[in-house]
Amino acid sequence: MYYNNALCDIYIGKGAGKKLMDDMRGAKHSVKIISPYLSPYLISELINLKDKNIDVKLITTNNIEDFYGDRERNIYKLIIQKCNTDFDKQIIRNKWIKLAETLSYISYGLIALSIVLAYYFRDLKIFLGFIPIIILFLIRGLYKIKIKNLRIYSYHYTQLFPFKVYMCNEKTSLIHSKIYLIDGQIAYMGSLNFTASGTQYNHETRIRTTDINAIEKINKEIDDLFENPYMLAADLQLWGRQLYIEPIN
Structure with a gap:
């Protein structure tokens, strides 16, 4: 100018x-x-x-x-x-968290039960029951990874x-x-x-x-x-x- x-x-x-x-x-x-x-x-x-x-x-x-x-x-x-929230994914994440918690309770419960039965019956074969417990822990681990990587928030x-x-x-x-x-x-x-x-x-x-x-x-x-x-x-x-x-x- x-x-x-x-x-x-x-x-x-x-x-x-x-x-x-x-x-x-x-x-x-x-x-x-x-x-x-x-x-x-x-x-x-x-x-x-x-x-x-x-x-x-x-x-x-x-x-x-x-x-x-x-x-x-x-x-x-x-x-x-x-911050923008994807509420549909938030609902999915909460379901996965509850599922992972449920799998944890079941796994620890089975571990406790296996120990008690092994002690009561004096039979180590009972510990074969740990195989499904390990599988449950693996499934829980997969859900934890999915929970960690699920994007709910965008900015x-x-x-x-x-x-x-x-x-x-x-x-x-x-x-x-x-x-x-x-x-x-x-x-x-x-x-x-x-x-x-x-x-x-x-x-x-x-x-x-x-x-x-x-x-x-x-x-x-x-x-x-x-x-x-x-x-x-x-x-x-x-x-x-x-x-x-x-x-x-």
Whole structure:
């Protein structure tokens, strides 16, 4: 996009994110962000906004600080696991469990009976009765394997709010823009990433505008980038499977 003669404020120096964060925390309706880098604690700011029923939209890259980190970091709170239950298979599994338990009771009962009879009659031939007992244990073992391998649960993953994580490497272009749009009325652009260093410590440039025409174009640019069909985005389902445990039953 190109827009000329926009009215704006310019800030250069440290703490460039202070006013941005103040405006963002005071949002009434929506917050849209493009930032190739994110800090976990600032992701929590977006979660807080969502909890206040603010519409949040995020575009970032796999340069998120904890993209490859452990599951307790904040980025993973944006990915929600949904479990689907196959109730027909669950009924079958419960029947198999009862059958396996019944076979166990019968087997142990026959073992006890064989020992008593062998002791009472002093005849070791009675222990030939262990052959059907062994067969019962084998059958029970087969059912236990079937119970273990029967898939009852399947999973899919959803987002806490709409976000895209575009993958960047030596073959793909890096999204390097930093854009923040608040309530469709205030826009920030410049060098500051949505990180602790960018918003607080680094020497950054920041432009703030409420120019109506500029806001309209910026909003469209964000939405177009979010729906870009030519850029490779992280697969939410694959990412979720890497994050969460998925017991099958």
